[in-house]
Amino acid sequence: MIVQNKVTILKELHDWQNIIKFYGIISDENQWYLVTEWAERGNLREFYQNKNDFDLKLKLRISLDIARGLNFLRTVEIFHRDIRAENILITLNETAKLANFKLIRYRHGGHANPNLDQIRYRAPELLERANYKYDQRCEVYSFGILLWEIAEERIPYQDNNNILDITDEVRNKMYREPFSENSQMPEEFKQLEIEAVHHDPDFRPKISKIFEVLNNCFKKYSQVTSSSSGPNLRGNSRNNSMQKSLPKRADNIDAYALPDLESFKYMTLTDAAKQHKLYDKHGKLVG
Incomplete structure (x- = not known):
């Protein structure tokens, strides 16, 4: 039943650009395996640890990719439940995609006991009460911790390996x-992260608001860096060598002007995907 639920969800999410593509399942004598898109650059943590030019623009773009994926999940009433660097995969053209749906559940589902890495991203209300009902505010907190990791290129609380x-x-x-x-x-960006990890869940922004802020941030700083007279906007990269040109992505910068997903309300996965396809890369209605 668990495998069947995963397959059903992943099949319907197949066409979403910031969620890892699902192709099918295979089995040997003892176990079933999900077959998904191959992400050539590994998970997000491997990516930033091995990349010498993880600059500001790329940090903003990857943050926006993740926000876009989470915003889509919100419209179809699904939580990822395990937002962390190891569950964000990076493709050859440096697009970030949500992956590892082993803990994904529809909104009425429960949550499993966390391991050390999951604890680093876990909202305080979940740490307070094991039976706390997981909601969007918990998801926002985890994403906030991940935004800090993207900015700093460091594992959260990396000097502490004790869950308690x-x-x-x-x-x-x-x-x-x-x-x-x-x-x-x-x-x-920094203010958004601070708000996202607020101790009181009611003071955290909605996923749609996070997407809006990151979208504006990315557009603003992309315009600055495209100018030859713009300032040096490098982030905390450990190597300040000349920035390499990024591989071309299927969606160019204008694709970030997406329709307002908040207006989708809640719908089926199929309807949400169809609604998204009604808009071109400039966010204009085409059908």
Whole structure:
């Protein structure tokens, strides 16, 4: 039944650009395996640890990719439930895609006991009560922690490998990892991250709002970097060598002017995908 549920969900998400494509299932004598799109550049953590030119523009673009995928899941009432760097895969053209749907459930589903890496992204209300009903605000918190990791290129709470210690710091002491003093991330990005990891779930922004802010951020800083007189907008890359040109993506920069997904309300997966396809890359209605 679990495999069947995964297959049903992944088949219907197949055409969404920021969710890993699902092709089918295979089995040997003892186990079933999901066959998915191959992401040549590995997961997000492997990507930034191995990339010498993880600059500001690319950080914003990857953040926006993830937000777009989460915003689509919101419209069809699905939670990912395990947002972290290892579950974001990067394709050859450096597009970020949500992956590893082993914990995905429709909104009435429960959640499993977390491991150490999951604890680093887990909302304080979930750490407080094991039976807390997972909602969009929990998803936003995890994404907020991931935004910090993208900005800083560091594992959250990487100096602490004790689940109980991290739980105490986050839940009781309300500690969150700060941005480094030399961070060149836009102020609106940093403020968004701070709001996303707010201790009170009611003060966290909605996924649709996060998408809107990141979309505006990316467009703004893309325009600056496209100017020959623009300032150096490199992030916290460990190597300040000349920025390499990125491989072309299927969606060019204008594709970020997407329709307002908030207006979709809640619908079936099929209807949501059809609604998205009614718009061209400029966000204009075409059908």
